[in-house]
Amino acid sequence: MELIDSHAHVYGEEYAADFPQVLERAREAGVTTMVAVGADLESSRQALELAEAHPHIYCTVGIHPHDAEGATEESYQAIREMALSSSKVVAIGEIGLDFYRxxxxxxAQEEVFRRFIRLARELSLPLVIHDRDAHDRIMAILREEKAQEVGGVLHCFSGDLAMAQECIEMGFVISIPGTVTYPSNEALRDVVRGVKVEHLLVETDCPYLTPVPHRGKRNEPAFVRLTAERVAELKGLSLEDIGRITSLNTRTIFRIPQPEEHSTIAYMIRNSLYLNITNRCSNRCTFCPKFDDFIVKGHELKLSHEPVFAEVIAAIDTKSDFSEVVFCGYGEPLARLDLVKEVAAELKRRGLKVRVNTDGQANLLHGRNILPELAGLVDVISVSLNAADPDTYQRLCNTPFGADGFRGVCDFLREAGKHIPKVVASAVTVPDLDVEKVKSLAEELGVEFREREYAEVG
Structure with a gap:
């Protein structure tokens, strides 16, 4: 498991006595990378020195709004020179506004904030923004200074869900600190629930904002795990899911090099093991995110080749503690019907539950009724119905089978129950789709129905 502490003031006297032990505890907690954040000239220099000394530490440089009154031309030039001096500097910050203290x-706060946004745009670096009781002014200045050109992080986010969505639309991500564990902070938990996990980071802001159950003690990077655990609970995901996804998000926004990518054949989401056996699909659904990228919940699903039986089994054998195996990658699994049958037979021999997620056009694709071939091998089949009539289906799914495509899906659903114990029809809640009509059609076809949230994959 990988976790990244995306915002840590892990320098200075607070850590002077036990810094090696702090790093070791972070490593034991799964924290593989951290971002040391500068807040004035001195701490920016300390953060840079730390980043240069440790390969897994990166840094940011900037001047906090508390120190805005003392900023000079020399200050701006010093921050600029630090930012240009090393590839380990990944952002301008911590900057922003604090109208609470x-x-x-x-x-002065606003002037310094604007100056550093302009510097970030000049250097093409993202921003790390502090906001305390200044939400409206923060958003206004971000728009006026065209901050969307570089994006960045709203650190220790304290706004509401509407502000979070506005920030995300401008290319920013939301960073969640240990305060999400505080019993009274339901507002932040509402934001976490309402924001897609692909727009979230986790942080400590150490030595401040220590999460429960260590509240009142010095915070440190290892404790970001507690924040990630709470976010996982709120999102209905596993800790490993949150670690993987937020680490990818952090690396992406700060342009930190990603670990070497390999074709992902078997991958975990929650407690299910998914098998990615092809990127081929006959449909070209308008809502399919793979036309933007191949990442699902932090997993890279673009295959370098279609795996054979031995590769799939080897990939399965690297995983453990899953409740079911699901044929569902970034492609139509039943396009590789023979492989599905061969792998499913081995999975059933091991006593495992098998599910297939499909577009329901396998009979059209193979020119025969393939469902009897899945009997005894597949426990659940989930079919993407997505429409209640042929025209809507064609508009949303761009099937190559024309009107036969929609009829084929309906026929597939009717037939599936004769051979597979559980059959589910699903629909993505695309804007303007009458989901109730799709649900009614599923009931007429004699199968269960499930809504799938638009733009939420996995």
Whole structure:
């Protein structure tokens, strides 16, 4: 498992006595990478020195709004030179506004904030933004200074869901600190529930904002695991899912090199093991995200080749503690019917539950009724129905089978129950789709129905 602490003030006297032990505890907690965040000239230099000394630490440089009043031309130039001096500098920040403590006059805070946004745009670096009781001004300045050109992070997010969505639309991500574990902070938990996990980071902001159950003690990077656990609970995902996804998000926004990618054949989401055996699909659904990228819940699913039986079994054997095996990658699994049958037979020999997610056009694709061939091998089949009539289906799914495509899916659903114990029809909640009509059709076809959230994959 990988976790990244995306915002840590892990320098200075707070850690002078036991820094090696802090790093070791972080490693034991799964924290493979951290971002040391500068808040003034001195701490920016310390963060840079730390990043240069440790391959798994990156840094940011900037001036916090508390220190805005003392910013000078020399300060800006020093931050600029630090940003240019090393590839380990991945952002400009911590910058922003703090209208709660007002330790610098608000006009000075705004001027410094604007200057650093312009610097970030000049250097093509993302921003790390502090916002305390200044949500409206933060958003106004981000728009006025065209901050969407570089994007960045709203760290220790304290706004509401509407603000979070506005930030995301501007190319920013939302970073969740240990305060999400505080019993009284239901507002932040509402934001976590309402924001897609692909737009979330996790952080400690150490030595501050220590999560429960260590509240009142010094915070440190290892404790980001506690934040990730709470986010996982709120999102209905596993800790491993959150670690993988938020680490990918952090590396992407800060342009930190990704680990070497390999073709993903078997991958875990929650407690299910998914098998990615082809990227081929006859349909070209308008809502399919693979036309933007091949990443699902932090897994890269673009295959370098279609795996054979031995490769699939070897990939399965690297995993453990799953409740079912699902044929569902970024392609139509039943396009490789023979492989599905061969692998499913081995899985049933092992006593495992097998599910197939399909577009329901396998009979059209193979020119015969293939469902009897799945009897005894597949426990559940989930079919993407997605429409209640042929025209809507063609508009959304771009099937190569024309009107026969929609009829074929309906016929497949009717027939499936004769051979497979559980049959489910699903529909993606595409805007303007009458989901109730699709549900009614599924009931007429004698199968269960499940809504799938639009733009939410996995």
């Amino acid at each position: 007002d330790r610098s006059p608000r006009p």
